[in-house]
Each structure stands twice: as structure tokens, then as C-alpha cells.
Amino acid sequence: MKNHLISRRSVLAGTAAAGALSLTGFPARAAEPQWKKYAGTKLEVILAKGPRGDNFQKNIKEFTELTGIQVESEQIPEQQQRQKAVIELASGKPSFDVVHLSYHVQKRQFEKAGWLADISGYMKDPNLTAPDLVESDFSAGGLQYAKNDKGQMHSLPWSVDYFILYYNKELFQKKGVAVPKTFDEMVAAAEKLTDAKEGTFGFVGRGLRNANMTLWTNFFLNAGGEFLDAKGGILTDGPEAIEATKLYQTLLTKVAPPGVAGFNWMESMASFTQGRSAMWIDGVGWAPPLEDPAASRVVGKVGYTVVPKGSKGQYSATYGDGIGIAAASKNKEAAYLLCQWAVSKKQGARLLQAGGGVPFRNSVLNDPEIQAGVKMPKEWLQSVIDSAKISKLGLPVIIPVAEFRDLVGAALTSTLAGADPATELKKAHEQFRPILERSEKA
Amino acid sequence: MKAIAEVTPAAADAAPEQEWRPPSYWPFVVPALVVVLAVIVFPWVFTIWMSLNEWKVGSPTTFVGFANYLRMPNDPRFVEAVGHTLLYTALSVLLPLILGTFAAVVFHAKFPGRGFLRGVFIMPMMATPVAIALVWTMMFHPQLGILNYLLSLVGLPPQLWVFHPGTVIPSLVLVETWQWTPLVMLIVLGGLAAIPTEPYESAQIDGASVWQVFRYITLPLITPFLFIAGMIRMIDAVKSFDIIFAITQGGPGSASETINLYLYSVAFIYYDLGYGSAIAVIFFLLIVAMAALMLHLRQRTMWTEIGSGA
Numbered sequence: 001m002k003n004h005l006i007s008r009r010s011v012l013a014g015t016a017a018a019g020a021l022s023l024t025g026f027p028a029r030a031a032e033p034q035w036k037k038y039a040g041t042k043l044e045v046i047l048a049k050g051p052r053g054d055n056f057q058k059n060i061k062e063f064t065e066l067t068g069i070q071v072e073s074e075q076i077p078e079q080q081q082r083q084k085a086v087i088e089l090a091s092g093k094p095s096f097d098v099v100h101l102s103y104h105v106q107k108r109q110f111e112k113a114g115w116l117a118d119i120s121g122y123m124k125d126p127n128l129t130a131p132d133l134v135e136s137d138f139s140a141g142g143l144q145y146a147k148n149d150k151g152q153m154h155s156l157p158w159s160v161d162y163f164i165l166y167y168n169k170e171l172f173q174k175k176g177v178a179v180p181k182t183f184d185e186m187v188a189a190a191e192k193l194t195d196a197k198e199g200t201f202g203f204v205g206r207g208l209r210n211a212n213m214t215l216w217t218n219f220f221l222n223a224g225g226e227f228l229d230a231k232g233g234i235l236t237d238g239p240e241a242i243e244a245t246k247l248y249q250t251l252l253t254k255v256a257p258p259g260v261a262g263f264n265w266m267e268s269m270a271s272f273t274q275g276r277s278a279m280w281i282d283g284v285g286w287a288p289p290l291e292d293p294a295a296s297r298v299v300g301k302v303g304y305t306v307v308p309k310g311s312k313g314q315y316s317a318t319y320g321d322g323i324g325i326a327a328a329s330k331n332k333e334a335a336y337l338l339c340q341w342a343v344s345k346k347q348g349a350r351l352l353q354a355g356g357g358v359p360f361r362n363s364v365l366n367d368p369e370i371q372a373g374v375k376m377p378k379e380w381l382q383s384v385i386d387s388a389k390i391s392k393l394g395l396p397v398i399i400p401v402a403e404f405r406d407l408v409g410a411a412l413t414s415t416l417a418g419a420d421p422a423t424e425l426k427k428a429h430e431q432f433r434p435i436l437e438r439s440e441k442a
Numbered sequence: 443m444k445a446i447a448e449v450t451p452a453a454a455d456a457a458p459e460q461e462w463r464p465p466s467y468w469p470f471v472v473p474a475l476v477v478v479l480a481v482i483v484f485p486w487v488f489t490i491w492m493s494l495n496e497w498k499v500g501s502p503t504t505f506v507g508f509a510n511y512l513r514m515p516n517d518p519r520f521v522e523a524v525g526h527t528l529l530y531t532a533l534s535v536l537l538p539l540i541l542g543t544f545a546a547v548v549f550h551a552k553f554p555g556r557g558f559l560r561g562v563f564i565m566p567m568m569a570t571p572v573a574i575a576l577v578w579t580m581m582f583h584p585q586l587g588i589l590n591y592l593l594s595l596v597g598l599p600p601q602l603w604v605f606h607p608g609t610v611i612p613s614l615v616l617v618e619t620w621q622w623t624p625l626v627m628l629i630v631l632g633g634l635a636a637i638p639t640e641p642y643e644s645a646q647i648d649g650a651s652v653w654q655v656f657r658y659i660t661l662p663l664i665t666p667f668l669f670i671a672g673m674i675r676m677i678d679a680v681k682s683f684d685i686i687f688a689i690t691q692g693g694p695g696s697a698s699e700t701i702n703l704y705l706y707s708v709a710f711i712y713y714d715l716g717y718g719s720a721i722a723v724i725f726f727l728l729i730v731a732m733a734a735l736m737l738h739l740r741q742r743t744m745w746t747e748i749g750s751g752a
Contacts, residue, residue, distance in 0.1 A: 087499065090500055090713075112500065209693045257584070259603075399500075407519075409695075414607070417606060
């Protein structure tokens with residue numbers, strides 16, 4: 001107990017030492033945080049099922065060894081996890097201290113309801129924060145997600161999902177097609193690659209309502225689209241949206257497998273891994289199953305590259321998840337240590353190397369040693385690094401994201417059955433606008 | 443007479459004590475009453491209360507009167523969902539009724555292996571709807587599914603099944619019909635077993651054809667059973683959720699979104715509990731109205747068929 005008391009002498013000695021360090025010209029290396037301070041605390045964590053959750057649970061013993069904090073965690077399928085988290089947080093007495101959240105769906109909702117604790121103060125406290133964890137290490141998209149409009153951090157960005165173009169090198173070679181650099185080239189390539197008699201198609205992607213929005217926004221952003229105007233009004237019936245929808249309609253009706261209107265990522269991936277579709281645009285996280293001989297017929301034949309350029313630019317639609325602390329938690333400091341560990345360099349490196357996700361931290365992504373340990377093909381890593389440079393949020397930061405995805409998504413699916421893009425978008429827009437206005441008014 | 447004489451004095455004795463006192467049975471009613479209040483009455487009252495409020499998870503609630511109800515007629519998704527529900531229900535009541543009656547007539551006849559085949563026939567009913575839905579999803583797959591393969595064997599072009607807005611509801615009804623025809627068959631078989639044999643014998647003597655026997659004897663006599671089957675099917679079909687949700691999630695687009703699925707989205711994905719509750723109330727009234735209509739029709743058939751027969 002005695003060593004916890006601070007004597008005047010030790011303070012003086014410490015100050016002198018710190019002064020000496022700063023004199024040497026090296027950056028003052030602050031001490032590690034007091035990891036053990038909250039030993040014996042018990043934390044509850046609610047995770048979405050997936051590689052992040054796996055990576056967390058697999059190595060959680062290391063955290064307990066480091067801090068003496070006990071962690072109980074559960075992984076729940078994404079949709080149910082989102083529901084459970086929202087319902088419990090709304091009740092004011094959540095059963096968990098730490099929550100894994102999907103930024104692209106939940107950011108605005110969590111922020112407006114004030115469900116997450118402000119951790120800006122903790123991040124500046126050297127007793128709680130390791131010296132390498134600084135705001136500037138997170139990518140711009142990550143910070144945009146984690147901060148509220150006052151600039152306070154309410155969560156730590158954990159893993160980012162960029163959309164990239166997967167292509168089947170074998171089919172490309174067979175038809176003598178070059179890897180497309182623009183959407184126009186992509187459509188032309190897809191037409192050449194489509195051979196309905198043989199059952200191979202040029203392009204596959206999400207057609208299912210709601211899920212399809214994450215594909216469409218790539219077309220929308222690259223057509224110069226912005227989701228919201230300066231007043232926060234939604235902008236999904238303008239010329240950019242119509243251009244994007246026409247491209248979406250062309251790709252998914254002319255050069256995609258039949259029934260694509262009902263495809264989510266899973267069905268799209270099945271078509272791609274069976275070698276029946278030559279191109280697929282989806283999240284970066286699917287490389288491990290594509291390169292798994294037990295699940296894929298295209299192992300070693302997959303090319304990875306950034307989403308081609310549109311008429312007005314080239315962006316990678318970005319989604320992501322973070323980890324935050326319930327405002328109602330009684331163990332916020334301990335919970336903060338846990339969040340910090342979850343996004344630590346070591347954990348991030350493991351995630352990246354297994355291909356299970358891409359950390360928001362530049363120090364992980366750009367570390368040559370960590371890069372060398374990546375088990376996925378080099379091209380995959382390159383597509384991730386290139387996407388990071390052109391990253392742009394793939395969904396509007398609003399509360400009713402689910403309604404938005406459902407309504408505009410349904411309009412997109414209707415165009416696959418032959419409906420006119422402009423009419424459908426207008427209809428969805430008219431339906432969605434009052435919902436958005438109501439959500440911001442409340 | 444003697445029995446009455448014995449009873450009368452006892453009744454007379456009891457008369458002065460007839461002043462009111464708490465019935466001795468009523469403590470025993472309390473537990474059931476509490477349970478009913480807690481799990482049926484309270485949730486209903488609370489749902490109605492929520493439906494009168496703007497009640498969104500994460501925001502404060504405000505009383506808005508009937509605003510949520512007034513939203514419905516102007517909400518194209520809701521209006522479409524009502525249409526989908528009615529179409530889906532009508533088809534998935536009619537088809538199992540027709541096929542189930544036919545199956546019952548077939549299985550009512552005596553032939554070797556009848557018991558075993560009946561057992562096989564009712565197997566779909568025992569399976570879990572979500573498991574069935576997953577199997578059917580694979581069968582519906584336009585490229586890899588077996589249904590299109592079967593069509594190709596008889597020279598028909600491949601179909602998009604649940605992946606096209608025009609065919610999605612009939613395709614879903616196909617699954618529903620496959621699963622619930624056996625239920626109708628069981629009910630109708632029970633009815634057939636109860637029919638007396640005399641009318642058939644006299645029909646045979648009069649030289650009636652098989653169709654005439656079915657149309658003028660069997661069908662009228664099993665009509666009350668068909669109504670029961672129809673009512674059970676209707677209540678089930680109108681509330682159907684699992685099969686639709688597991689196969690299409692209301693898609694493509696919102697082409698197979700029934701009231702139930704829309705209600706789920708509104709309440710648990712958009713977290714708009716007020717509007718969701720209002721839809722639930724209207725949905726409940728719709729089910730009650732349909733059930734009342736069926737009961738009324740059944741009452742009438744009872745009178746004309748059994749009443750006049752007896």
C-alpha cells in the first residue's frame with residue numbers, strides 16, 4: 001500500500017527526470033497506462049458475430065493477464081445484436097458495459113440518444129491511455145464516425161470496411177479482357193464476359209432490398225453524389241442518383257445471373273466462388289473465404305482492385321464498426337482500457353493479417369512488418385491501402401438509416417424488374433423525406 | 443316425484459342464507475385472473491396506449507392522439523402490405539383447402555399401405571418452418587435450384603420464382619400449401635369418417651357417378667369441417683411470418699411484404715414503436731373481423747346442413 005502514496009520527494013524526482021528526458025531531444029515517452037489499477041473489475045461485452053468478435057474472444061485472456069479485469073463477452077448475429085443493444089440502451093440499464101456498434105447504421109442514433117460515454121478525457125489521460133493511441137492515428141473516416149458534432153470522441157474506431165472490386169483472372173484471360181479502370185470499361189468488360197449459355201456472367205452484386213444500398217452508393221459517390229444538402233435534406237433523386245441507378249440497373253439486369261434481385265452478399269459470393277460471375281463489388285472482408293480451398297473454386301485466381309472510376313470521381317464507399325462504452329456503465333475506466341486493447345496495434349495486426357478486417361489505425365495498416373505477415377494475396381492488401389486513400393462514407397449519417405436503405409433499396413430492386421429509375425427514386429424520396437424530417441425534429 | 447320432494451325442503455332451508463357473501467370459489471379464480479390481466483389485457487392496453495404516442499426508441503415520447511392511425515392510409519408501403527396480405531391469405535387458404543379435400547378423399551378410400559402413406563403425407567406439417575424455408579430457398583434458386591431443373595426436363599423455360607416481384611407471392615404460397623395441405627386433409631378425413639354410409643348406398647343404387655356422389659353427398663356433408671379448416675388456415679396464413687421472412691424478407695423490393703413483416707420492420711428495425719403499435723392494433727382488428735366473418739358463415743352452414751339433416 002505504501003508505494004501508492006506520493007511523497008514530495010518522489011514527485012520532485014519524477015519532475016526532474018521528466019525534465020531531463022525532454023532535454024535529451026527525444027520525444028518524452030510517457031509511462032504505460034496503469035493497466036492494473038482496475039484489477040478485479042468485471043465487464044460485460046456485447047459483440048456482433050464475425051471476425052472482429054472472434055479475434056476479440058480468442059485473445060481476451062491476454063487482456064485479463066495484463067489488467068486483472070474479468071471480461072464476459074457474447075457474440076450475437078449482427079441484426080439481432082443491433083436490436084438488442086438499442087433496446088437495452090434505451091431502457092437506461094443495459095446489461096453490458098462495452099458495446100460493438102455498426103457506425104454506418106447506428107452512429108447518429110446513438111449520438112442523438114446520448115447512449116455512449118464521452119471518452120475524450122480518457123484519451124488525454126496518460127494513466128489510462130497508451131502513448132501510441134492518439135486521435136491522429138485513426139483515418140479521417142474513422143474519426144468522422146467516432147466523433148459527435150462537438151468533436152468529442154464517443155467510441156474507438158475498430159474496423160473499416162471498404163468496397164473493392166473482386167475479379168476472376170481466369171475468366172478475364174479466357175475472354176482477353178483487361179481489368180476495368182472506369183465504370184464504362186466495367187460495363188463493356190462485363191458484356192464480353194457474359195455467356196448465358198455457359199452460365200457465366202460478367203457481374204454479380206447485391207440486389208436484395210436494403211443490402212443493395214451498399215453497392216449502389218459506390219456508383220452514386222463516383223457519379224458525384226452527396227447524400228445530404230447543407231440543411232440536412234436528403235438528395236437521392238437528383239441526376240447523380242439517376243445516373244447511378246441506371247448503371248446499377250444495367251449491370252444487374254444485362255450482365256448478372258438471373259434472380260440477382262434476391263441476392264445478398266452470400267448469394268453473390270456463392271456465384272463468384274463457383275466461377276460463374278467474373279466481377280463482384282463488395283466489402284474487403286471476403287478475401288478469406290475466396291481463398292479457402294474448402295469453400296471456393298477460384299482460389300489463387302482472384303484479382304483485387306479498387307472500385308473503378310465514375311463520371312465524377314473515384315471513391316471507395318466506406319462502412320465501419322467501433323467499440324464504445326455505455327453511458328450507464330459503472331466501470332467506465334476499466335471499460336475504456338478494454339476498448340483500447342480491442343483496437344490496439346497487436347489486436348489490429350492480427351485482424352489484418354488474417355484478412356478478417358481492416359483496422360482504422362494508420363500505424364497498423366502502414367507498418368511494413370505487419371504487412372509482411374498478411375496471409376492474403378499482396379493484391380488484396382494493395383487494394384485496401386489504395387481504397388483507404390479514396391475512402392468516403394457509404395451511407396448518410398442520419399438516424400433512420402434502416403428506413404433509408406429499405407425505401408431506396410426497394411426502388412433499386414424495382415428497377416431490376418424493369419421500372420424506370422427516375423420515377424422509382426422520386427417515389428422513394430417522397431416517402432423518405434418526411435421520415436427523415438420527423439427523426440431530426442424529435 | 444320423490445326426488446323433487448326431497449330437494450325442495452333443502453332449497454327452502456338455504457333460502458334465508460341467500461344474502462350475499464363472497465363466493466367460496468373466487469380465491470381460486472384470482473391466479474388465472476392475474477395471469478390473464480398480466481399477459482393479455484395489460485399488453486393490449488399498453489399497445490393501444492403506445493399507438494397513441496409518438497414513441498421512438500431513443501427519443502422522448504409525446505402524445506399524438508390518432509396521428510399514427512392517420513399515417514396508415516397515406517403510407518404506400520402499408521397499403522401495399524395490406525394488398526399482399528390479402529392475396530397471400532386468399533391463395534394460401536384456397537389451395538390447401540382444395541388439395542387437402544382431394545387428398546382426404548383419396549386417403550379415405552381403402553388401399554394397401556394407406557396408413558404408411560398417410561404418415562408420409564403429413565410429414566411436411568411436422569417440420570420447422572424456418573428449416574423448410576431454407577430448403578425451399580435452395581430449390582427456388584434460378585441457376586442452381588432443382589425446380590428449374592425439373593421444369594427443363596419437361597421443356598419449360600426457367601422461372602425466377604421468389605426472385606421476381608410478379609411470381610414471388612405464388613411461389614411463397616406454394617411452400618405454404620405444401621406444408622399445410624396435410625392439416626386440411628386431417629380435418630377433412632375426420633369429417634369423412636363421421637359421414638354415415640347410407641346416402642352413399644342409395645346413391646349407388648340410383649346410379650350416381652363418382653363426381654355426383656362427391657358433389658351432392660360428400661361435399662355438403664363435410665362443409666362444416668371445411669369451414670373449420672378454412673378458419674384455422676386463414677388465421678395462420680394472415681399471420682404468416684417465418685416462411686416469408688426466411689425466404690424473401692419481404693422482397694424482392696417490397697413485393698412480398700405483408701402487414702406482419704412491415705410491422706416487424708417498423709417496430710424493431712426502425713424502432714418506431716408508436717406507429718408499429720398502431721399497425722398491430724389495425725392488424726388485430728383485421729384478423730378478428732375475418733375470423734368473425736368465417737364464424738358467421740360457419741354458423742349458417744351448420745344450420746342448413748346439419749340442422750336440416752337432423
